[in-house]
Amino acid sequence: MTAEEATRHMIELCRSHFDEQEEQIARQRVVIEKLDADGHTEQAAIARKVLAELVLVREQTRQELVDAEQRLKAYNKFERRRAG
Secondary structure: OOHHHHHHHHHHHHHHHHHHHHHHHHHHHHHHHHHHHOOOHHHHHHHHHHHHHHHHHHHHHHHHHHHHHHHHHHHHHHHHHHHO
16 A cells, blocks of 8 residues: 555545544434433533543544645645656
């Protein structure tokens, strides 16, 4: 696998993981709403901590995606110069 192929694969994985994490965050928010509505304040507080971790991981994934896209862009620019 070339560096370009590996970077493209990383971009695909990051996009997939980001989408999955968005879904997890949405589900967690629903859980929190239900817990709050049912008066389960302690469990809701724990669920909020889990939500914060999910958001943190999603942001790390977003940054990995941005970094990989920048690497690919730089690689493509280098290849065009080399070919040109």
